[in-house]
Amino acid sequence: MALATAEQEGMRDAGGIEAAVAQLSARFAERCSISRSVREHHGHTTTLLGNQLPDAVVFAHSTQEVSEIVKICAANRTPIIPFGTGTSLEGHVNAPAGGVCIDLSQMDDVVHVFPEDLNCVVQPGITRTKLNEYLRDTGLFFPIDPGADASLGGMTATRASGTNAVRYGTMKDNVLALTAVMPDGSIVHTGSRAKKSSAGYDLTRLLVGSEGTLAIITEITLRLQGIPEAISGGVCPFPDVESACNAVIVTIQSGIPVARIELLDTLQVKACNAYSKLDLEEKPTLFLEFHGTKAGVGEQADMFGEIARDFGGGPFEWTDKAEDRSRLWQARHDAYWACLGLRPGAKSVTTDVCVPISRLAECVEATRADIAETGLVAPLVGHVGDGNFHCSILVDPNDEREIAAAHAFIERLNWRAIEMEGTCTGEHGVGQGKMKYLQREHGDALDVMRAIKRAIDPLNIMNPGKIIPM
Structure with missing residues (x-):
């Protein structure tokens, strides 16, 4: 098993792990797996970070069983990695020092x-x-x-x-x-x-x-x-990303209680058209949804339409038909898969940042200029109503120069967001991938976090090698 750093070597006690796995196998029988394919699945990562396998995977059925597993691991100083569905994006479920993965997917009541x-x-x-x-x-x-x-x-x-x-x-x-x-x-x-x-x-x-x-x-x-009495949703194209972002800022500042407001840049719209069989105009586009009474959602849509026109956007086409809205939002949720179609064979590396809403247009425009200068293929999509956006960077996994360029771009993006008084991650979390940005973002507060970690988990067995370097 490849371990990432000497620090992580110090987290691994091979004898203790072997003893813990033996005890767990005796207690949980077929629900404790040491199969390589099962372990690979539970070390799965959707980033460029390598897959780091646990030594065993235990499928828990209750709080009491989780307690039993943890007590065995603690007695043997064995790392513990919790696992849900494995959709995290920053190496959260990797096992850099091996140990035991506790799969909670069967606790689903x-x-x-x-x-x-x-x-x-x-x-x-x-x-x-x-x-x-x-x-x-x-x-x-x-x-x-x-x-x-x-x-x-x-x-x-x-x-x-x-x-x-x-x-x-x-x-x-x-x-x-x-x-x-x-x-x-x-x-x-x-x-x-x-x-x-x-x-x-x-x-x-x-x-x-x-x-x-x-x-x-x-x-x-x-x-x-x-569940709201009425829901309406629609799409609105804009001449450029800056205009779309400024329309979002004014919408939020005007107090319109929009439920969803998502930005797709031109490349992302092109990808969604191809993958989800849409016929959207290939321009920067906002997807929106309003919740409330039937009269209320119509009023909200009209107010947004006026703001969009002020920034050169439109036409704003909206509907209250559930099937039309579902098709639209399914396309938004399938954006990751749609991106892959832009460059078959490439791997998508997805990263996110979040900035104050007043800095959104500036940050997005600077990021798009960076993408253009670097020559990367990187569609942009975001939950821009709260200043959060994502880039999906499509790279050839066998091209070291492309991978290096992607890493350098991600680093610049994170520093840019932090310098704008934002954060290196609005929703993906830290995991392994964002650890190096926390010192600049949190300063001395990182020492407080480290003290809390040491106080609660003195053996450093709970998902070690994530969030805070110990």
Whole structure:
């Protein structure tokens, strides 16, 4: 097994791992796998980072079982890597020092729904799509939609957001309480179903976004929303990206309660037309959606149409037909796969940043100029209502110069966002891929994070080699 650094060599105790795997195999039988193909799947990464395999994968069925696994690993100083669906983008599920991967995908029940309180309790392995299918007859839905059909546990661990974040917030705004297994195997409950609390440290927010480095999340209490009476959506082309971004800024500043507002640059529109069989004008385009009453969504659409015209956009074509909206948003969610069609055989390296909304147009334009100067093929798409955008860089995985150029571009993009008082990642998380940017972004606060990690996980067994260099 290739290990990335000497530091990670220090995280690996081969004898302890061997003992832990033997004990787990005896306890969990066929649910503890050492098959290479299973281990490769659980070390899967959708970036240019190499696949780093765990020594074993254990499929857990309950909080108590997760506690048992963690206690065995802790006793043997064995690294632990939690796994949901494997859709993360920054090497979160890699095992740089080997160890045991705990697969939570079979913990996928809806434990309880409290419709009167607009919340529910779920296990971490359930995906957002399955949860919303379960909720359909209640008149409620869970709004956070990162595009990929990710597990709710993974979304919580990475503090995910997505297309609806401009109206409904991110995971940190929608997680009320957690059950989690700590590094010594103890089980803790954070928060409550009450809408607010002033009782003690906010441990729920500490664990949301901790990427498995502090604890393993085994139950989540989520805030739900009522399904809107009416939903309308549409597309609006613009003469250039700057005009589209400025229209977004004015829309948000005007207080229009837009639910989704997504930017696709010309190359991304071309890719979506080909992959999703659309016939959009190949210009920078905004996809929008409005939620509310029938009169309200019409009024919101009209107000946006006026703003778009002021910036040379249009025509703004919108519809309240569910099938038309579904086709449009499915195309947006398939943007990753559509990109691959632009350059068959290439690998897509996706990265994201987020900046204050007032700096959005400036950051996007500088990024597009950088892409043009570098000569990379890199469509741009973003949840621009909250200043977040993504670049999918298409590279030949066998061309070292292209890979080096992609890495250099990603580095410049991250520094650019941080210098604009933004962040190196709006929703992908840190994992392995973004670790080197945290010192500049957080400064001395990184030492505070490191102190928290040491206090909670003194053996450094919880997803080591992620977020914070120890």
